[in-house]
Amino acid sequence: MKHFKKGFATLLVAASLCAQGAFAQGTLRVGMTAADIPLTTGQTDQGGEGMRFMGYTVYDSLIEWDLTSADQPSVLIPGLATEWSVDEADKTKWTFTLREGVTYHDGSTFTAADVVWNFDKLLDETSEQYDSRQAAQGKSRIPAVASYTAIDDYTLEIVTKTPDATLPYQLAWILMSSPAQFEAVGKNWEAFAASPSGTGPWKLDTFVPRERAELVPNTDYWDETRIPKLDKMVLIPLPEPNARAAALLSGQVDWIEAPAPDTIPAMTANGFVISSNAYPHNWTWHLSRLEGSPWNDIRVRQAANLAIDRDGMSALLGGLMVPAKGFLPPSSQWFGNPTFDVRYDPDAAKELLAEAGYSVENPLQVKALISPSGSGQMLPLPMNEYIQQNLAEVGIEVEFIVVEWNQMINLWRAGAEDPSVDGAMSINFTYFIQDPFTGLIRHLSCDLIAPNGTNWGHYCDPEMQALFDQIKTTFDAEEQDAVMRQTHEKYVDEALFLMVTHDVAPRALASTVKGFVQAQNWYQNFSSITME
């Protein structure tokens, strides 16, 4: 595949391309990486891309991400809820004031009863609107929720299982489908999928499974600043990177997600714009902390982090990465001030390894799980080979266990102790790190050790656990941010992961696409876009 892509890039350059412009003023045609149109019923599938194109476009959540700035990290803002607070006496009880005057695309009015209906859709298997496909996507996003009640039309109460200050972040996942539309289509989610109704800034107009979806503006949207300026946005699944590039270069689409790095020179040479920005994404090696793992030695962990030439890797990726300075991107509001400087310093790495008893002549031998491809994995094979070379230069000899992506996910879920990982001491995985839980807690929490959770390496440290507890029980947002920073500092200072790089979510745009602001987020706002 690597040669295939390189050959394609060479041919592209050699062919001296001439792209055509968009065929319709006001229509944006997007080539997605997904193989299918994301689930249209509310809770989307297809990962971050699904939420980006079919989630926050057609639907809203109670609390949303601010997607207006390219310079600042995204923060939570009011969505369908205008205010929320936790009870001073009982920290499990939350009250949400809902936005009035919001209507679904079918014309029905949004109320607190609808929120209850939507929670039941995901959590109550006895309810008529329970949808296993949406539940599969949404239930695990709201682990804190114990119960929910509509106090009146515009007041909602949610009770959590234990005090949990991360609830607002959890609620940003949950999208509101229209109960009236569900009723109108015969209480059938398959029928709802064909003509969905949410409260979002876009309406789904046409939907051909696996081929295209056409969205048109919701001119009655409650937030006037987010009423789309385009006439139409067409979503086209184009999972093969070269097919995406060809579609853009031949003028069949105006925008592609994740162009292959080796096609970018040809695109920029022909007037296409590459948009990118830091966002909460992390490409890392999750280390095993089982007894006997060499990664239990902080000197080895720090040495490995100092051995990686991230600038060299950046050249490999055409500059489309942010070199890691920690587990979170340097621009994150939760980065803090770690004392361990993640940098390229092979001499310091060798010294640390020598202290630990290893050298180039007497190398440490480790097994590492990697995959040849995978969602968000960037270019895993060349990147891992690059790391293998870097580590060998300081005295760490890496043997790869290469498995296909779907199987890799299973091995990640199974954890480092499972026999299926074949003694691997690390796993190369990319992480969505957008909120406190996905960003920090889930990777190292003692109660989430695999297979019960996603703590692959079986790490458990009382001090870290206390910090996680503090994050969950700090209800003041600024104070919570401070605890997050403290937690991240511990992540970095103790070099708990091999911190390599962050993706920059590259997308290639025709020069006719104007007004797009790439937020530091997995999701984006398409309402400001116009076609020239």
Place this chain on the structure above:
Amino acid sequence: MFRYFIRRVILMLPVAFGVSVICFLLVQIAPGDPLTAIMPVDATADEQAAMRAIYGLDKPLPVQYAIWIGNLFQGDMGNSIATGRPVAGEVFGAVQNSLLLAFSAAVIAFPIGIFLGFLAGYFRDTLLDRTVTAISIAGVSVPNYWLGIVLVIIFSVNLGWLPSMGAGPGGSQDWAWDWLHMRHLVLPAVTLAVVPIGIVARTVRALAGDLLTQDFVMALYAKGMSRGDVLRHVARNAAATALSVMGLQLGYLLGGSILIETVFNWPGSGFLLSNAIFQRDLPLLQGTILVLALFFVAMNLIVDVAQAAIDPRIKRS
């Protein structure tokens, strides 16, 4: 002839059963988990177990097979795990698109292959023969996905004459036999036709060359028959084998176009199969493989019957 047909249909039944068992077991052997496609990667073990039960994936394999085959007999191929949509609709929609592509490629490939093969066979060991042989070998040897990419660069990206992807401006549902839609078919069909052109040309060349040296040809000439009439006899003698090769090629065109459909984003069965493999979408995978395999079996039947009709010696054997 009718008895021959019935006998072949009856023989198809155990083959179809074997195909169903193999395609069910094959997809189970592959590592991976279909739930990966429908659940967030960090879903807990309990949530996964609950979802596994909902989809019946927690049952023993023989039970899963019995349920699947039982539903199949009732015309229900189940629902795709990844999309929730009925497998039958997904598969037959995709197969329809693949048939369109496969027949278009066959319409291009078979006449050209036959013509070139006959030409080479008739003028054996001449420059023309060597040229045709070189073209045939090139057709068989060139990776067609590479050729597809080159054609896209030339005709879509550089010249802007033809689209590089999709099955029409509004998707395959709006397919119409007009230039606006058919232009989407040109590049994938031409790319797909290259391999069968080579195979058919080589087969026909060998057949024609062999037949033209046989005694009955000399006898026909000796009887004073014209060259055209002799060639007609040769063609009829070659037809049975050539038909068999073309029938198999049509089967390959339908089921073996995964790479071409991926390069051109053509919404056919190959594209569907490729996505189902990556998503471990077992019902969709089983359904697609089964339909393609049965199509292949049916193609064999049609070819056998057609062969028997053309050449009575086959029926007698």
